[in-house]
Amino acid sequence: xxxxxxxxxxxxxxxxxxxxxxxxxxxxxxxxxxxxxxxxxxxxxxxxxxxxxxxxxxxxxxxxxxxxxxxxxxxxxxxxxxxxxxxxxxxxxxxxxxxxxxxxxxxxxxxxxxxxxxxxxxxxxxxxxxxxxxxxxxxxxxxxxxxxxxxxxxxxxxxxxxxxxxxxxxxxxxxxxxxxxxxxxxxxxxxxxxxxxxxxxxxxxxxxxxxxxxxxxxxxxxxxxxxxxxxxxxxxxxxxxxxxxxxxxxxxxxxxxxxxxxxxxxxxxxxxxxxxxxxxxxxxxxxxxxxxxxxxxxxxxxxxxxxxxxxxxxxxxxxxxx
Numbered sequence: 001x002x003x004x005x006x007x008x009x010x011x012x013x014x015x016x017x018x019x020x021x022x023x024x025x026x027x028x029x030x031x032x033x034x035x036x037x038x039x040x041x042x043x044x045x046x047x048x049x050x051x052x053x054x055x056x057x058x059x060x061x062x063x064x065x066x067x068x069x070x071x072x073x074x075x076x077x078x079x080x081x082x083x084x085x086x087x088x089x090x091x092x093x094x095x096x097x098x099x100x101x102x103x104x105x106x107x108x109x110x111x112x113x114x115x116x117x118x119x120x121x122x123x124x125x126x127x128x129x130x131x132x133x134x135x136x137x138x139x140x141x142x143x144x145x146x147x148x149x150x151x152x153x154x155x156x157x158x159x160x161x162x163x164x165x166x167x168x169x170x171x172x173x174x175x176x177x178x179x180x181x182x183x184x185x186x187x188x189x190x191x192x193x194x195x196x197x198x199x200x201x202x203x204x205x206x207x208x209x210x211x212x213x214x215x216x217x218x219x220x221x222x223x224x225x226x227x228x229x230x231x232x233x234x235x236x237x238x239x240x241x242x243x244x245x246x247x248x249x250x251x252x253x254x255x256x257x258x259x260x261x262x263x264x265x266x267x268x269x270x271x272x273x274x275x276x277x278x279x280x281x282x283x284x285x286x287x288x289x290x291x292x293x294x295x296x297x298x299x300x301x302x303x304x305x306x307x308x309x310x311x312x313x314x315x316x317x318x319x320x321x322x
Contacts, residue, residue, distance in 0.1 A: 004122035005103075011126050012095050016136045020088060025302075028053055029138035032062035032221075033090050034083070037073050043221060055235045056228040058173050058214055059221040061143040068093045094143075095136035101149035102309065108153040109313055113276065120316035121309070130261040130301060131308045141302045144175035148182075148306040155185050156282070160194050161202050168206035173214045176233040180292050181306060184285030192281075240297070247297035253290050257301040261308055265315040272317035279314055286310045 001009070022030050031047045036059075039045040073086045110118040125131055134142055147170030154163035167182035190199060211227065219225050236242040248256075259266055273283060286307040293303060 002119070004119055004126065007126050008122050008132070009099065012099065012132050012135055013092075015129075015133050016088065016091055016095060019133065020084070022138070026138040028057045029062050029065075029140070029143075030087065030090070032057075032059055033065045033069070033138070034086070036062055036066035037070055037086070038083075043223070046221070048221070049223070054241075055232045056218070056222055056226050057140060057232070058218050058228045060173055060214060060217055061138075061140070063217065064097075065090050065093050065138075091136040091138060094138060098135040098142060098146055098149070101146045101153075104153045105149045105156075105309060108156040112156050113278065113313075113317065114320065116320040117313065117316045120319040121313055124265045124312045124315055124319070125309070127265065128261060128263055128308070128312075131305065131312075134302060134305050137302075139302060140174045141305055143173075144170045144178055145305055146170075147174065148178060149309065151182060151185075152282075152310070155189065158189075158193055160189060160198060163189075164199070164202040165206045165209075168203065169210050171229075172207065172210040173229060176229050176237075177293060177303065178306070181285065181289035184288045188281055188285055236298070237296070242296070242298035245298055248299040250294050252299050253294055253304055257299070257304060258290070258307075258311070261301060262311055262315070265312060268315035268318040269311060271322065272314035272319075275321045276314075276317045279317055282310055283314050 028048065035046040035048075043049070069086070069090050072089055076085050076089070106118045106121060109121065134145070136142075147166050151163050151166040151170065154160075154166060164186070167178065167186075171178045171182060186194070186199060190196060214229070215225065215227050218228050222228075262269075269283075273280060290304055290307060296303075
């Protein structure tokens with residue numbers, strides 16, 4: 001690791017420690033991770049059967065966190081540490097998973113646009129609060145962010161098969177809104193390097209694979225046949241029930257969420273957009289995604305967390321070239 005990488009990790013660790021507790025949106029994944037670790041196959045003890053929440057959520061993310069954390073949790077129990085330490089560990093595992101995906105994205109950026117840009121991308125990210133903060137939050141959006149970063153790395157490297165499988169996983173299991181963003185990148189690739197027949201050939205098996213995977217895993221935990229993210233999509237989009245948690249004006253993402261998340265790096269984006277023509281193909285689909293997603297009345301910053309590495313990349317181009 002170089003200097004900026006060490007700083008990035010320390011900032012993530014610092015935010016994990018000083019913000020150790022959960023918001024309600026994080027409670028399912030945290031509780032599910034706890035139940036898998038401490039109750040194992042005894043699903044009758046699981047919290048979600050008594051408190052299922054408004055819509056079902058996937059157990060695949062918590063299952064991953066629990067699997068990776070279990071050996072260390074056993075050690076924590078042996079030396080007398082409380083479950084609070086285990087909660088921090090689970091969130092650290094999630095943060096490291098996002099960081100690994102971010103490093104994959106950085107590597108793809110470095111290969112395509114130059115290594116100096118990756119250094120600036122890390123530095124800029126360290127100066128902002130929201131992206132690193134959300135790396136350790138047990139939200140469906142954070143799990144989706146992992147797949148989104150991998151998908152972006154693959155699309156930059158023109159690895160269309162891996163791009164489609166990564167994107168489909170994030171969409172089908174964790175957050176259906178990624179279909180808008182990943183769809184924009186797919187259309188962009190169809191206009192340049194990807195044949196329609198190949199897109200269909202990759203997309204159909206990817207869709208069937210991940211639908212089968214989530215239905216198989218989640219039906220076991222929920223004790224009924226269920227595709228969680230499909231129910232969430234129906235609840236939020238067709239029924240528009242998410243509006244019950246508040247609504248915001250159409251342009252809220254543009255005048256509030258993005259400026260707060262990017263801070264002063266926002267001013268470098270026009271320069272980076274102008275200086276590197278190749279970066280526009282990465283940037284424009286992200287803008288289109290925010291525009292389309294603005295039609296949903298209920299808005300939260302975490303719903304567009306996926307665009308911040310892209311915006312920071314454009315700003316990093318300006319910092320590297322000025």
